[in-house]
Amino acid sequence: MERDFLNEIWLQFETEAMEHCTSSEDLLLDTNLNANEGTKIDSLFRAFHSLKGLFGTVGLSQTLELTHLIEDVIDKIRSREMLLNNQIRGVLLKCIDVLKNVISLSSQERKEIVDENLDAAKQLIVSIETTEFQVDINSKNIEQKEFNNQISVSDKSDRFATVDLESIDFLFNKAGLVSSQVNVLKNMAKLSLENAQSIENVEKLIDILQTEVTTLNQAVTDLRLVSVNSLIRRLKRDVFETATSLNKNIEFSVSGDNERADRTIINVLSSALMHLLRNSVDHGIEKNEERGQKGNGKIDLDFSKEKDGLLITVSDDGKGLDRKKIEEKLRQIELLSDDDIKKLSDLQVYDFIFQPGFSTKSDVSETSGRGVGLDVVKKNISSLGGSINVVSDAGIGTKFFLRIPNIVSTEDCLVLSDLKTIYAFPTRSIQWIRTVAQVDFQKHSTIRSIVHEKNIIPVHNASDLFGNLAENIDDLEEKIILINMNEKAFALSYKGKLSYSEHVFDEPDPLVSKLPFVSGTTVDQDRNIIFRANLEKLFEINERAA
Amino acid sequence: MNKIKDRKVLIVDDSKLMRFLLKNIVDGMKFFSKIYEAENGREALDLLELNKVDLILLDIEMPVMDGVEALKEIRLKHDVKVIIVSSLAQLGSSYSVKVKQLSADGVIDKPSGAVDPSLAAKRGNELIAMIKSLFDQIG
Numbered sequence: 001m002e003r004d005f006l007n008e009i010w011l012q013f014e015t016e017a018m019e020h021c022t023s024s025e026d027l028l029l030d031t032n033l034n035a036n037e038g039t040k041i042d043s044l045f046r047a048f049h050s051l052k053g054l055f056g057t058v059g060l061s062q063t064l065e066l067t068h069l070i071e072d073v074i075d076k077i078r079s080r081e082m083l084l085n086n087q088i089r090g091v092l093l094k095c096i097d098v099l100k101n102v103i104s105l106s107s108q109e110r111k112e113i114v115d116e117n118l119d120a121a122k123q124l125i126v127s128i129e130t131t132e133f134q135v136d137i138n139s140k141n142i143e144q145k146e147f148n149n150q151i152s153v154s155d156k157s158d159r160f161a162t163v164d165l166e167s168i169d170f171l172f173n174k175a176g177l178v179s180s181q182v183n184v185l186k187n188m189a190k191l192s193l194e195n196a197q198s199i200e201n202v203e204k205l206i207d208i209l210q211t212e213v214t215t216l217n218q219a220v221t222d223l224r225l226v227s228v229n230s231l232i233r234r235l236k237r238d239v240f241e242t243a244t245s246l247n248k249n250i251e252f253s254v255s256g257d258n259e260r261a262d263r264t265i266i267n268v269l270s271s272a273l274m275h276l277l278r279n280s281v282d283h284g285i286e287k288n289e290e291r292g293q294k295g296n297g298k299i300d301l302d303f304s305k306e307k308d309g310l311l312i313t314v315s316d317d318g319k320g321l322d323r324k325k326i327e328e329k330l331r332q333i334e335l336l337s338d339d340d341i342k343k344l345s346d347l348q349v350y351d352f353i354f355q356p357g358f359s360t361k362s363d364v365s366e367t368s369g370r371g372v373g374l375d376v377v378k379k380n381i382s383s384l385g386g387s388i389n390v391v392s393d394a395g396i397g398t399k400f401f402l403r404i405p406n407i408v409s410t411e412d413c414l415v416l417s418d419l420k421t422i423y424a425f426p427t428r429s430i431q432w433i434r435t436v437a438q439v440d441f442q443k444h445s446t447i448r449s450i451v452h453e454k455n456i457i458p459v460h461n462a463s464d465l466f467g468n469l470a471e472n473i474d475d476l477e478e479k480i481i482l483i484n485m486n487e488k489a490f491a492l493s494y495k496g497k498l499s500y501s502e503h504v505f506d507e508p509d510p511l512v513s514k515l516p517f518v519s520g521t522t523v524d525q526d527r528n529i530i531f532r533a534n535l536e537k538l539f540e541i542n543e544r545a546a
Numbered sequence: 547m548n549k550i551k552d553r554k555v556l557i558v559d560d561s562k563l564m565r566f567l568l569k570n571i572v573d574g575m576k577f578f579s580k581i582y583e584a585e586n587g588r589e590a591l592d593l594l595e596l597n598k599v600d601l602i603l604l605d606i607e608m609p610v611m612d613g614v615e616a617l618k619e620i621r622l623k624h625d626v627k628v629i630i631v632s633s634l635a636q637l638g639s640s641y642s643v644k645v646k647q648l649s650a651d652g653v654i655d656k657p658s659g660a661v662d663p664s665l666a667a668k669r670g671n672e673l674i675a676m677i678k679s680l681f682d683q684i685g
Contacts, residue, residue, distance in 0.1 A: 005570070012563040049607050050561060053656060057563060 014107035029236040225260040256303035284316035312402040321392035354378040418496025420467035431484035462494040488539040556582040558590040559605040587616025606632040
């Protein structure tokens with residue numbers, strides 16, 4: 001009882017405190033927020049005030065002090081004794097990071113857990129009111145070191161998904177229906193042994209079940225869809241920090257952020273968009289002094305629905321891509337002759353910025369030079385079956401268009417489940433499956449092989465390639481599987497269970513990416529890991545031998 | 547003295563956690579037949595239009611309509627006892643002066659320090675004692 005009560009308190013505390021943190025983060029990232037917007041400053045004040053109350057309630061006294069200091073600062077902004085500039089925003093945002101960390105750690109341990117970041121945050125806040133502030137903020141290294149072990153709260157929350165109750169109810173009902181029909185089917189199967197007539201009923205029921213299972217699959221696929229909105233806060237934060245570090249005044253706006261995409265897509269999009277936006281802040285928007293009359297730089301991120309996917313536009317109102325600079329680079333790396341270069345349209349020239357190692361800026365800046373280039377963005381987007389292209393007008397700006405399919409297509413697979421780990425082969429790559437008796441093996445050959453389209457193809461043992469077979473499968477007949485794709489073939493001998501099913505594969509986990517024949521991973525409903533066989537690597541075995 | 551089954555209390559606080567804690571304290575008293583909750587002053591007033599309550603536990607700092615505004619209107623329209631439950635009272639801010647002028651029937655700190663159950667219990671006991679004394683006066 002007492003335990004439940006405390007559980008409830010800490011759970012409520014964490015939820016409520018996190019909400020206040022994210023809402024103040026949103027307010028701070030709102031570029032329109034200034035002292036003239038009384039109601040928004042009031043909301044900001046109230047959020048920190050509530051946080052203070054919450055910390056008091058659960059007894060986080062050291063953390064309470066920080067919120068008290070923050071409250072004082074916001075009170076001064078409210079009464080216009082102080083101006084809310086980007087430096088103060090930055091400090092407040094960092095304080096929120098520290099608070100989030102304290103909240104999640106303390107909720108886990110059920111007592112106040114603080115580290116040196118809390119004191120650092122307090123010092124930063126105090127320094128706002130003194131002249132030291134300028135010095136502190138400018139010596140960026142110290143600041144970075146102080147906050148080096150920021151634990152990213154958002155990463156942790158990836159384990160949870162918010163699902164609306166309606167979807168859960170729907171799934172629950174459907175699942176119930178399916179299992180009750182399975183029971184009916186079982187009974188009918190028993191009866192059908194005695195009564196031939198009921199076989200017909202069984203078939204009818206199988207049809208019904210099939211339909212239900214299809215609906216269930218669709219509903220589950222729908223659950224994987226996440227609103228792109230979940231990306232926005234991080235992106236806004238990133239644009240703000242990049243712009244501040246480069247000393248550029250940038251207004252960043254987002255539209256259409258209620259569109260949804262598959263979870264896998266969202267994860268890939270997150271890093272792709274982050275890089276594209278950094279690129280726009282760094283290279284797209286000119287320095288403040290170069291912009292002059294144009295005023296603050298503007299970057300827009302827009303999501304919109306297309307026929308069977310998502311269109312994402314990242315646009316800036318900067319100086320536009322410089323054809324001459326790209327041409328220079330092309331000559332430098334001697335990719336094309338001068339004549340060829342002249343024949344290219346502007347768009348064709350611009351497209352080279354997605355080539356590996358292609359940067360027109362001679363100095364690799366700290367911001368976009370973090371080892372990720374536009375070529376990696378393009379590769380990531382392509383891995384989702386999407387595309388990226390760019391248009392640009394000198395003096396008007398640059399626009400990147402990303403087209404992403406809304407749903408990752410499921411793959412119909414042949415699954416070999418009696419191996420130590422389960423391997424799946426795309427059905428479209430399977431030419432045939434035959435018993436040993438049905439196969440004409442190549443005569444007079446030292447290794448077992450077959451002839452396919454006039455080529456001699458050795459037969460490889462599945463257990464040699466993918467690990468031992470499970471035990472007790474002596475009664476199963478050995479089968480030969482011919483895999484054929486892009487005019488390459490591979491023959492596999494396998495003794496064990498075979499089945500067909502649909503799967504959505506993720507990129508291989510780093511832990512298994514070293515396994516030679518894995519090109520993707522997924523988990524089935526029984527939580528078994530299934531590897532997608534890497535056909536290219538299999539074909540290579542034969543090529544090497546040849 | 548009202549019979550238990552007739553007594554009703556309204557908890558007004560924007561924090562769900564605080565409402566949960568207060569509700570727990572009040573519930574444990576077995577003194578009220580019904581516990582209402584509201585997230586801000588506006589909601590509280592709307593609720594009072596339709597329901598008669600005997601006691602209001604009122605927070606001060608709330609969005610939409612704060613406790614000071616709410617208390618003014620409550621005093622004009624309703625005959626009800628009001629205890630201010632606020633961390634502001636403790637700070638001696640300008641609010642606490644206002645609160646006194648508005649003549650609340652009682653002012654108490656928010657229960658705090660849930661990590662130390664004895665402290666939470668102490669605050670809870672203070673509140674319970676205050677509620678009981680308010681209702682004992684009318685006998």
